[in-house]
Amino acid sequence: MPDDEVRFDRQSVAEQWDYAAEAYDEFQASGNDFYRLELFGPAHVAMCGEVRGLRVLDLGCGNGYFCRAMAHRGASVVGIDLSAKQIEYARRHEVVPPQGIEYVQLDAALVGEHLEPESFDLVTSCMALQDMPEPEAVILGAFQVLRGGGRLVASIAHPFSDLPHREWERKADGTKGALKLDRYFDRGPVEYAWPAARMLYAWRSVSIHVTLSDWFRWFLSAGFLLRGLEEPYPDEELVARRPEMEDCARLPYFLLLDFLKT
């Protein structure tokens, strides 16, 4: 169930992601973050299309994973994040090789107030909007800083499977049976435990669970038009190479959204 006792505000979120910064960075560097590295990351980059020469703003940039992907493809990139530590790690990556990425510590809900209106061609957000306490304000701000004809291309945790109540049934041999999902319409903050199994240390973060229609109401009422939607899942070859990813070949874990500002 969403937990009303769970804190989910600017300060608590900044503290959680500060604490997570080292483990999060190592998680990617080690290759253990394979859902990202082999699935939703490349799918998100592909959805952005040709970015050479574009001015890109990445919201909730973390250690700069998606900023680097955009800069590597010829975009001029600004990354913002609430967490000072995440920005610190992002800047460390900028040293070798420098890609000219500008990192700013800022609440994404404030981009409309702090950044020049209509000054970006593309706004991206990689698996971060659901981690922000005020996603509706973030989406409105993204609309304001985009030029006409610009796009917002975001990946989020799929609201159908990223539920307050979620548990894999286990078969006798320990493999995953069916995924038990419940409480889709219970909106609110949900605490998520990142286990130490695949990273340096365990930590917790809080995300907002809302329905698919909530997300679409926010994007459409900001003024965006839907241009594309994808639910990336691994093909047989990827599952054969990465058997751990068989779970997301059965149910959608990730949602990619492509919105246009006309």
Ligand SMILES: C[S@@+](CC[C@H](N)C(=O)[O-])C[C@H]1O[C@@H](n2cnc3c(N)ncnc32)[C@H](O)[C@@H]1O
């Ligand atoms: C799951 S991480 C994703 C980071 C990065 N986009 C990536 O793909 O690795 C979520 C990030 O969102 C950031 N975040 C949460 N709320 C934010 C807000 N209101 N403004 C800016 N960043 C925020 C967190 O600090 C964290 O770095």
